[in-house]
Amino acid sequence: MVLGTINPQREAELRGLLESMNEAPGRVNAKNALVPFGQFDALHFARFVILKDNSLDDVRAHGLPRRDYPLYLAFLGTLDGDPDTFLKDVATRASTGLRAIFSCCKGLAPDTDLVGWMKRNSRFPVAAYTNWLGRTVRRIREDAALREALEQYVQSSAAAFAGLSPREIHVALRRFVSAEKSAGRLILSAERPTPLRWRIDNLLRLIGPPLLTLLASPILIPVSLIFLIRVRRLEKTDPELCFRVDQAHSDGLASLEDHDVTNQFSVMGSIKPGTVRLWTAIFVLRLVDYFARHIFNRGRLARIRTIHFARWVFLDDKKRMVFFSDYDGSLESYMDDFINKVGFGLNVVFSNGIGYPRTNFLIFDGCADELKYKEFLRRHTIPTQVWYKAYPGLTAVDLERNIRIRRGLESSSLSDQEARDWVALL
Numbered sequence: 001m002v003l004g005t006i007n008p009q010r011e012a013e014l015r016g017l018l019e020s021m022n023e024a025p026g027r028v029n030a031k032n033a034l035v036p037f038g039q040f041d042a043l044h045f046a047r048f049v050i051l052k053d054n055s056l057d058d059v060r061a062h063g064l065p066r067r068d069y070p071l072y073l074a075f076l077g078t079l080d081g082d083p084d085t086f087l088k089d090v091a092t093r094a095s096t097g098l099r100a101i102f103s104c105c106k107g108l109a110p111d112t113d114l115v116g117w118m119k120r121n122s123r124f125p126v127a128a129y130t131n132w133l134g135r136t137v138r139r140i141r142e143d144a145a146l147r148e149a150l151e152q153y154v155q156s157s158a159a160a161f162a163g164l165s166p167r168e169i170h171v172a173l174r175r176f177v178s179a180e181k182s183a184g185r186l187i188l189s190a191e192r193p194t195p196l197r198w199r200i201d202n203l204l205r206l207i208g209p210p211l212l213t214l215l216a217s218p219i220l221i222p223v224s225l226i227f228l229i230r231v232r233r234l235e236k237t238d239p240e241l242c243f244r245v246d247q248a249h250s251d252g253l254a255s256l257e258d259h260d261v262t263n264q265f266s267v268m269g270s271i272k273p274g275t276v277r278l279w280t281a282i283f284v285l286r287l288v289d290y291f292a293r294h295i296f297n298r299g300r301l302a303r304i305r306t307i308h309f310a311r312w313v314f315l316d317d318k319k320r321m322v323f324f325s326d327y328d329g330s331l332e333s334y335m336d337d338f339i340n341k342v343g344f345g346l347n348v349v350f351s352n353g354i355g356y357p358r359t360n361f362l363i364f365d366g367c368a369d370e371l372k373y374k375e376f377l378r379r380h381t382i383p384t385q386v387w388y389k390a391y392p393g394l395t396a397v398d399l400e401r402n403i404r405i406r407r408g409l410e411s412s413s414l415s416d417q418e419a420r421d422w423v424a425l426l
């Protein structure tokens with residue numbers, strides 16, 4: 001994530017540049033002249049979004065004066081491999097376009113090193129979620145091409161498969177794929193091995209926090225109880241700011257959604273004042289990051305299967321926060337998924353934001369009032385000016401199914417039940 005402070009005199013110019021990257025509202029041109037996202041094979045999702053906070057007056061509900069923050073431009077990418085390598089690549093192949101866009105921000109002169117400027121203005125998430133850790137864009141596209149080839153072959157040769165058992169169908173399709181690979185019509189390349197350095201770092205991240213927590217538990221337990229009591233006192237008087245969203249704002253957001261099976265989501269707001277609320281937010285998000293990295297990294301965030309990627313980022317000395325996600329389905333179904341399946345998680349994370357429906361011990365109530373929650377969330381949602389997805393038409397469930405198809409195909413022998421389950425995927 002690269003974050004630039006927009007020059008107020010050039011905001012209109014910037015909006016015009018971002019608009020030129022789209023074929024229509026909410027529909028990016030992957031080959032646009034400024035940043036042709038489709039050229040970057042390691043890029044899953046990308047977006048340009050102007051972070052205009054419509055809730056700056058909300059702090060007055062806590063007796064604080066409104067503070068006017070700078071208007072920011074965020075450039076986000078979710079990618080395979082090393083971020084620095086990508087920044088160098090995009091700065092080389094899209095230098096003119098990036099300079100035109102970021103010249104509308106402060107600090108980028110014509111002679112400024114573009115890569116250095118983007119690195120200096122990078123922001124890292126306090127928590128992030130990846131649907132399937134290690135699954136690359138290349139693998140996604142290869143798996144999708146494999147499934148399509150298999151389904152077309154089965155449909156065009158239906159008579160030949162009549163009467164065959166699932167195991168015989170599996171053998172026949174393995175022969176077909178082998179022939180397609182030999183002819184160069186299908187490519188099923190092996191993934192490069194995960195670097196040893198990453199494995200070691202990931203192992204330390206896995207065992208380090210629980211070990212430190214265990215060692216510090218004699219102190220953490222009483223401190224946590226004191227914190228919880230303090231939070232509960234604050235909850236009882238927290239103002240709720242869940243009034244109805246302006247219809248024009250809602251319609252504008254809706255015009256950017258549902259052009260694909262996947263949608264983008266950008267939300268921002270202010271953290272409730274006080275050390276207790278800030279530390280609670282940091283602690284909770286660190287937990288989210290830990291579990292997302294080590295537990296929920298194979299197609300599910302708890303019971304939710306529709307999120308591709310998500311990240312939480314602090315802004316302005318942790319006074320504000322932005323949340324970004326890429327999810328399948330409509331916004332209504334997205335919100336319902338969270339309310340019905342992990343409502344307690346919503347409350348724990350977002351109840352530290354000003355105006356959230358009042359919670360009870362961080363977990364209860366809150367989003368249980370569905371109408372209040374949805375109004376709160378829609379009010380804090382901001383329009384994403386440019387959004388790119390590398391594999392349109394594919395949901396997270398599709399990607400998991402395609403992985404299972406390829407794994408089954410690469411298995412030389414399946415039991416009767418395994419073969420039946422595998423054929424059912426087609």
